[in-house]
Amino acid sequence: MGGQACVFYGAAQVSKDVDLFLLADRAYGAPLRREMEAFRRQERGGRP
Secondary structure: OOHHHHHHHOOOOOOOOOOOOOOOOHHHHHHHHHHHHHHHHHHOOOOO
8 A cells, every 4th residue: 555545544554665766767777776786785784
């Protein structure tokens, strides 16, 4: 359930996800990939 729907429904807790909207441009591909990999490593405790 989306965040706004949760508020409307009266739910006490909303989801903890993040929605990303990116401009479809090749220039964003490599930097985004690097950042996502860094985030994954952090979530895994530094493991690749």
